[in-house]
Amino acid sequence: MKNALDTYLKPVRESYNTRVRRLGKVGIVIAFILICLALSLITPRFLTVSNLMIVVTQVSINALLAFGVTFVIITGGIDLSLGSMVAVTGVVAATFAHPDTYPVAVPILAGLASGLLFGAFNGFVITRSKVPPFIVTLGTMTIGRGLALILSKGRPISNLSDSFNFIGGGQLLGVPMPIIILILLFIVCAVILNKTVLGRYMYAVGGNEQAAKASGIRLSTVKMAVYTMSGGLAALAGIVLTSRITTGQPNAGAGFELDAIAAAIIGGTSTSGGTGTMTGTLIGALLIGVISNGLDLLNVSSYYQQVVMGIIIIGAVVLDSVNQPKN
Amino acid sequence: MKRSSLTVFSLTLSFVALVTACNQSTTSETSQKGDGKKLVIGATMLSMQNEFIVNVHDEIAKKAGEAGVELITVDAERSALKQVEQVESFIAQKVDAIIMNPCEVEASSPAVTKALAAKIPIINVNSETSVKPSAFVGSDDVESARIAMKFIADKLGGKGNVVMIHGYMGQAAQIKREQGAREILKQYPNLKLIAHQTGEWDRAKAMSLMENWIQSYGSDINAVFAHNDEMGLGAVKALTDAGLKNKVVVVSIDAIPDGLQAVQKGTLDATVFQNAEQQGAKAIETAVKIANGQPYEKEVLIPFQLVTKANVAQFMK
Secondary structure (H helix, E strand, O other): OHHHHHHHHHHHHHHHHHHHHHHHHOHHHHHHHHHHHHHHHHOOOOOOHHHHHHHHHHHHHHHHHHHHHHHHHHOOOOOOOHHHHHHHHHHHHHHOOOOOOOOOHHHHHHHHHHHHHHHHHHHHHHHHOOOOHHHHHHHHHHHHHHHHHHHHOOOOEOOOOHHHHHHHHOEEOOEEHHHHHHHHHHHHHHHHHHHOHHHHHHHHHHHOHHHHHHOOOOHHHHHHHHHHHHHHHHHHHHHHHHHHHOOEOOOOOOOHHHHHHHHHHHOOOOOOOOOOOHHHHHHHHHHHHHHHHHHHHOOOOHHHHHHHHHHHHHHHHHHHHHHOOOO | OHHHHHHHHHHHHHHHHHHHHHOOOEOOOOOOOOOOOOOEEEEEEOOOOOHHHHHHHHHHHHHHHHHOOEEEEEEOOOOHHHHHHHHHHHHHOOOOEEEEOOOOOOOOHHHHHHHHHOOOOEEEEOOOOOOOOOEEEEOOHHHHHHHHHHHHHHHOOOOEEEEEEEOOOOOHHHHHHHHHHHHHHHHOOOEEEEEEEEOOOOHHHHHHHHHHHHHHHHHHOOEEEEOOHHHHHHHHHHHHHOOOHHHOEEEEEEOOHHHHHHHHHOOOOEEEEOOHHHHHHHHHHHHHHHHOOOOOOOEEEOOOEEEOOOOHHHHOO
């Protein structure tokens, strides 16, 4: 059994490696550098330390969500409930984050727990039923939004403690906290994907579910894991967002799932599963952030911003398919 | 086996959801209409995810309870199509009056036409439709923006650079608030609008937008006008983080509790109070009057009030 598994996983690993090389050769990295270059030529305001700090801080929330959905998409799934999970976890965290009530660990852990639970519920329904993840998470997206409204009674929860607001608004050695959280989680997610058995199983499940099953991988365990992790990362995004705007908003995060999925796809994660990297996703998220920041600096109307973003998403996928070796 | 247990589970869940949902309608046993039948009023609200709308509705529900009216509330979830369908269902239920908080000027209009055709009085609250309803209760959004921009002009002595954060582009409130702001800007040629962009009514989006503007205009910005308090507070946060708040005037509209608190703290310079309670109260009052065949006003305009640190206390509950 072990041997069969190894011989199956080997080609998966290799195609992943060739992919990374290809990624370095063309595609997203070059596009990203070119756009940054162009922006710094057009406006002197772009390439400043303070502006770049702001871009990365703004990107952090989308990037956290994108990391989670990258795991999910690699296994061939999808998670549409991300935005709603941001709202639920943010509201839960805010509920426990009033000053002089609980230590700051309580809102963080409560938010995180609610996200993990929500994600696990997604995984549970997806693995126990034959309903596609698209439908299940479409359902839980609505459920989540409703829960956020129920928990907050439809009103923003404000008056949060300073220590809680530090998570999204504070700085450590001059670096905004969201950036530190982003870097830490990027490392954690990249290690999970590249260095652990679970990571390899994710590629295997997404590459060929039947083959993965035949080689002894427990599909339900892998899927439970990715949806739960996606929930956990959404919770972190929710906590950072809530802390950044210093209120728990039941309508926060609407549409965030689309930005996160876009970041993963721009970063080279294939929606058919089996391929994708954390680095690619991070660059995808940065690219979206840089474009939105750059267009704001240039005072371009948001109507055009949306058009530009759409073109980039399609362009990234076209670029990817052109680079795909023909079989 | 697994499948059947899941089915049972989901069925139970939907049942629980249904029971909870049914609890929404407010009923009261006390007073009754002249002929002994209790008044039934249907209300369709733009979005129960919006704090202001929730406040309008809470007052409607409270006053309905006091008047012994049975109130059926539905949430149109910002969809005009859904709203029209909801009004159709009110008509089918033969309610005595309908209160509609329209989603859109044009797209919600068929609901008014249908209600009037069925001889059921319909009262628009908070925003308008192109077809005239039996009565309108609300405030003129253009006026709120005039008040806000006038405040900025006075604060800056009629001279300076202003940025404007729009609501969701194309919505009635956004269009009117922009119109009002531009009317005042025209009167002050030295007051320049250097940038304007949508923040989609969202605090986080407005905060990011403001951060980006601070990067590109820095201390050239003298004032911010945000179309609602949520976005105004986002701008305040970005300015505070950048250490610029003391130099920039920020004004927004709605006077939500968070906004009032910020005005009291002095971080938000002013907000414009749109009286949700009055709108709700007058809406249900008018609906009951029409349903009982009593005389009523066709248009009830609730005035806006500028809220600054000087008078904020009287608006805080």
